[in-house]
Amino acid sequence: MSSNSDGHSPLDQFKIKKIVEMDLFGIDISITNSSLYMMIATFLVCLFLFLSTRKVNILPNRLQIIAESFYLFIKNLIQSAIGDEGMKFFPLIFSLFMFIMFCNILGMTPYSFTATSQIIVTLSLALISFLTITIFAIYRNGFGGFFHMFLPSGVPGFMKPLIFAIELFSFLIRPVTLSVRLFANMVAGHVLLKVIAGFVISLGLAGIFPLLFAILMTGFELFVALLQAYIFAILVSAYLAEVTKSH
Numbered sequence: 001m002s003s004n005s006d007g008h009s010p011l012d013q014f015k016i017k018k019i020v021e022m023d024l025f026g027i028d029i030s031i032t033n034s035s036l037y038m039m040i041a042t043f044l045v046c047l048f049l050f051l052s053t054r055k056v057n058i059l060p061n062r063l064q065i066i067a068e069s070f071y072l073f074i075k076n077l078i079q080s081a082i083g084d085e086g087m088k089f090f091p092l093i094f095s096l097f098m099f100i101m102f103c104n105i106l107g108m109t110p111y112s113f114t115a116t117s118q119i120i121v122t123l124s125l126a127l128i129s130f131l132t133i134t135i136f137a138i139y140r141n142g143f144g145g146f147f148h149m150f151l152p153s154g155v156p157g158f159m160k161p162l163i164f165a166i167e168l169f170s171f172l173i174r175p176v177t178l179s180v181r182l183f184a185n186m187v188a189g190h191v192l193l194k195v196i197a198g199f200v201i202s203l204g205l206a207g208i209f210p211l212l213f214a215i216l217m218t219g220f221e222l223f224v225a226l227l228q229a230y231i232f233a234i235l236v237s238a239y240l241a242e243v244t245k246s247h
Contacts, residue, residue, distance in 0.1 A: 103115045125182075178232065197214060
């Protein structure tokens with residue numbers, strides 16, 4: 001396949017490319033476009049929080065209002081899903097929400113890269129959440145209480161093995177569903193925008209119609225970028241609520 005056709009492939013935007021090659025004792029630790037944009041997203045989150053909290057005014061400025069809005073949004077989400085006890089998980093859920101949101105928004109900028117379009121990135125975030133939930137569930141309820149979660153009360157004896165297996169599988173599959181949901185939504189939206197952009201160029205003057213549609217889709221994709229960060233955060237909160245309320 002020629003380089004020209006590669007450049008017009010809707011999937012070309014998701015290719016991992018090395019920017020700075022590095023090797024540590026035989027381990028490839030090169031900086032790629034994916035890792036670069038994750039570092040940029042992390043830096044922007046830290047910069048945003050630093051600038052918004054550096055000088056707290058009685059009459060908050062716009063940046064402080066935005067930061068407080070995010071704080072209250074996640075706080076209310078946690079308290080409604082878990083309760084006051086869930087505030088111990090505020091740093092985790094807030095960090096996940098902000099990181100995913102900034103990665104998604106960065107991916108909307110021209111000539112950028114969407115880190116959350118990589119399944120390894122979304123799976124890593126999901127596994128961090130899953131391990132936190134599992135460790136806390138065992139710590140809070142003990143091993144017996146943890147496995148009792150997968151066996152609802154009132155189940156007939158002959159059905160207990162089947163119900164236990166189904167509930168355990170549904171618990172273990174959560175990192176996969178969390179990661180695939182975020183990954184698939186980001187990939188699908190960006191591929192659609194790429195395809196529409198191709199029609200804008202190829203149709204000439206008639207390309208005004210796909211151009212208008214592309215503008216609408218860009219706004220919708222920005223909404224999806226924010227929505228997916230919210231969905232990830234609320235699902236982690238819901239999973240934490242289950243183990244918090246278990247005995």
